[in-house]
Every structure is written in structure tokens, then in C-alpha cells.
Amino acid sequence: MKITQILVLIFLFICFSNCKNKNPENDKIEYSEIEIKDKFTNKLKLDYADKLTVAEICPLYIGKISKEVKISYQNYKTVEKNKALKKYKFPIQNSLEIFIDTTRIIGIPMGLYEYSKTEKRNDKIANPIFIKNISNDTLTIGYAEYLPIIIEAKNRNGEWQPIQERMRFECGNGIVDFYCPPNNIVICAMQKYGGNFKTKLRLKYESFASKSSIFSNEINGEINEKQFVK
Secondary structure (H helix, E strand, O other): HHHHHHHHHHHHHHHHHHHHHHHHHHHOOHHHHEEEEOOOOOOOEEOOOOEEEOOOOOEEEEOOOOOOEOOOOOOHHHHHOOOOOOOOOOOOOOOOEEEEOOOEOOOOOHHHHOOOOOOOOOOOEEEEEEEEEOOOEEEEEEEOOOEEEEEEHHHOOOOOOOOOEEEOOOOOOOOOEEEEEOOOOEEEEEEOOEOOOOOOEEEEEOOOOOEEEEEOEEEEEEEEHHHOOO
């Protein structure tokens, strides 16, 4: 067999393998078409705050896009830990797509200091957040079980201000990064607040490693104005 024929066969094999691994039908699934399967039915209620809160936004699902997704409130079982300590890239602008779905209600995991060995969900109302890796690289997207995301709101002057601060750990020992492969999604939850001030809200993903900020879509909401940083 001639070398040219061998090279053509190798090329065709690679093309076939790439096509086989891709699922164009799943790529076309809209977020609204993804059915979120939540096994918990405990009653959820609106939360109120009168100061800056700590953001504890963590993955309920990381994986491929599918028409049906089962979420888990046990964060440490959900994340894909970077045990091999590979140096994946950090997100930059246009590498992640962040969408807040206000048409559905889910819960949020128990807080850091409410840890339980059994799976539970908090009784606070939240909206699903869909985060998609739209780059060609596997990305390091968080640390421990948390994403570097906070909620921002517009003040009376129309300026964006944080109503949350990032989760921080006093000691870094044992804290491992987690990642998201290309074209995969992360589903997490954005807590809903009640209050005396109706305004616009958005999420801000801030990667200090890459010095990039990525923003979600804007939604209508309400907060207590005391949640703004003074």
C-alpha cells in the first residue's frame, strides 16, 4: 500500500472518530429543554438579608448536555476534582456562558457550616444557573466545592454593586480545583431574595488567576438595600 493511501486512511479514521464522539443532537438542546430531576420536595421559602452575604454557589451537576439531568446537593460528589493536579486553563471572557433561568425553582445545598453526611437541600428558593464551557479547552472553574461567583444588583444610581462577597478559606491546605470539559455544562443555584427594593440582578464570575470577569444575563429581582456594601 502506498504511503499516500495510508495517510488518507489515517485521516478518514480520525474524522470518523471525531464525528462518532460528538452528539450534534445534544449540542442543539436549549437550556429550557433540559428537565432538572430533583428528588427533594421539601417546601421552599424566600430568603431575606439585611447585610452583605457570603456567596456559596456550588455545582449541583457537571457533565454533558442532556434532556434530563439529575442534580445532587452533595457538592463533594458532584465536582470533578483535579486530583492529578493538571494545569488546566482558567476561564477568560467568551470561554463561559452563564444563564439564569427565572422560569424554574430549585433549592440550594446546605451551607459550609451546615455540612451533613446525608444529602439534604436547604429550604431557600433559588433559580437554576446554567454555565456552559464554550471554549475548546478543559477549564479550571472552581475550588473545593465552590465557584467564584457573586450576585450583583443595580443601585438607585444604576450602578452595579455586589450584594455578596466570595467564599474564602483561611487555610488552603487540601483545597483542590475542579474543572469542566469543553461543551459540558454546570448547573448550580442562585438564591432568591426578598426585600424593599426592586432592581436588576446579574451574576459575576471572577477568575483572579486569569484576571477576567464574566457576566450572566440580567434578571428582575428584589433585595433589601442594606445588602449593598457601604
